[in-house]
Amino acid sequence: MREPGRALVTGLAAVAPNGADTREFWASTLAGVSGLRRISRFNAEDFPVRIAGLVPLRDGEDCEPRLNVQTDRWTQLALVAGDRALADAGLVPAELPAYDMAVITASSSGGNEFGQREIQALWSEGPRSVGPFQSIAWFYAATTGQLSIKNGMKGPCGVLVTEQAGGLDALGQARRALRRDADVVLTGGTEAPVGPYALTCQLTSGLLSTVDDPARAYLPFDVDACGHVPGEGGAILVVENEEHARARGARVYGEIAGYSATFDPRPGSGRPPTLARAIEGALADAGVDAADVDVVFADGAGVPDQDRREAEALTSVFGPRGVPVTAPKTLYGRLYAGGPPLDVVAALLAIRDGVVPPTYGGSRLAPGCDIDLVREARHGTVRTALLVARGFDGFNAALVVRAA
Template identity: 60%
Template sequence: MTTAVVTGLGITAPNGLGTEDYWKATLAGESGLGPVTRFDATQYPSRIAGEVADYVAEDHIPSRLMPQTDHMTRLALTAADWALADAGIDTAELPEYGIGVVTAASGGAVEFGQRELQNLWSKGKEYVSAYQSFAWFYAVNTGQISIRHKLRGPSGVLLTEQAGGIDALGHARRHIRKGFPAVISGGVDAAICPWGWVPQIASGLMSTVDDPARAYLPFSDDAAGYVPGEGGAILLVEDAGSARTRGATVYGEVAGYAATLDPAPGTGRPPGLRRAAENALADAGVTAADIDVVFADAAGVPALDREEAQALTALFGANGVPVTAPKTMTGRLLAGGAALDAATALLALRDGVIPPTANVTAAAGHTIDLVTEAREAGLRNALVLARGHGGFNAALVLRRHG
């Protein structure tokens, strides 16, 4: 069966712009969480976020694209440019229909949409941008990446919130197995504006703690909800034979993937996260004993943390595998979160080091080996877990290549 490998990474994250800056900050435990600056959040109960600092769109995006793109899409285009450059791929040299684009989304470009609706309400319809017809759309990142690089291969978008980045990579692997040489995949999101903020507050899952170092503490006795963030990662998924032929550097193999849906509340049936993990391991042809590190979903909500810790203990045994959640330094990035975790896991496999879960001491009731300081380790296989709001579960096994 055709092997799908990752040959390029592009990262835009709250604690690092670009792959190596992000990785250096993450290993050092440097957080990108802080008070919201993209809008006035002082009147809202939640006021902490992970914002991508020092990003100047005009330095990365052509002027003609500025009026028709949201902050989210600009970050995605930048990450895609970096992933292609990192992979060393010249899209002009590949078959016209050779490269596809599959990304993840949550609610689309809500900041752009909010601005145009405000113009409609306050000024009138003639002040609404014609670009509103598509700039808000949940598939806009896929579309703009495809157009910018003239990519006509199979494309799509997955709307499974935080699980979407893994689902997109799973679909990318499916296209590779069908014979396409490469797929741009992953997820980038940005919803730090009132229109993106209020629905998250309404979920009841957001932290209302104002101290950035204490606001998002998954698996801790002090867990009080999650902190949203913006950014994510775009990955270049490629056929291993194609990568080998052109001498590309390989970060790792997309070895196993699975997704499940939680049962309806009140049915008494167990959550689907453990089953997703088990199915991903089976898909990769490995057992729990072969997994060297788990990148946890880390909801930051006590009941959800307990469910995940129980699933990990049932699968690996008490303290049976190192578990980490570097998203404590970025926040949960909606559709960008699992893609960033996958990229982080590939960097961990490359360098033989597990990044830390910042600011957290695991609760005594959770029998997991939570990594709270960077830990050197011989890493062969990593398991990445994600859960999206609405009951989505996804699991990905990444394997060091060679």
């Protein structure tokens, strides 16, 4: 294991419902342009949920044709973002040692649209109609594998499957890989769970919003909170060992400074949830105090009891209204494993531009949510951001990014 160095973000690419590329995503987020819209990819009129965050890219757009038949939409979105992140970092993988480059991504639902098409073919036409790529396209590690193959990245590769928390877990593991033997890690995550099968599965959680008005469907921490809006997209980032990044004169967006993960006890056990412990662990890992944090990018479940528990965790660490809290995902939905990497992109751009993007929609904080929720863009110095993510059934993750 090498001497621990800083993990620096040198490239990033967003593929979001409110912006098909990073520049458009950030401009839309600051301007309050929503990517939530009525589902049009299939007939959703008989579903109780008819609003989702949809990326304005067609299937296969900007993706190599030979890969289209092998991959689900979620992997295609990651391949597009991966190319853009590498270009943003000024890296050409073919010029680097293959075993010094790694790929670590997160996934929650896998290739569900691809899988649904193949299962329908099996039922209606028989087993000979099922293509060979069904065996890999649905799998949670498909995106990691395709990014690795396309870019010749043969270092430590993996995938984290902890629902929304996985988006931060992947970046935490990327930093670990850099401390061990990698120089460059392609990391983050995307999702595309907006199809009949995927939506049916999500409905069983009882956590989705059934409000048809995109402006009122997803209101975390608000008195009118009624669930979250599902969405597709996410972000891929290039993270480098500091020595490697400095040696090639790379532009640096910021540092992955701290990370921690916990798991909640069984409901009814009498033991408290552990989100606050994850937050404290990430701050300690980064070597910063609560007073050093300029903004928190919240998980923002949009479910009243979950919002209250997150607010209680934040106030236990920072005090009542002790830190600005934002959830710009009200503009693009809950993207599961793709959401936190997109939040990381927003946090790094907030650091770069000195502005905290607001939480759009809503009018009044719900009882028990004693937080300083940012409702209008706040300009000023931003040097340290905390990101919080929770996965279904108890996963918690917290990540600290700061200016380099």
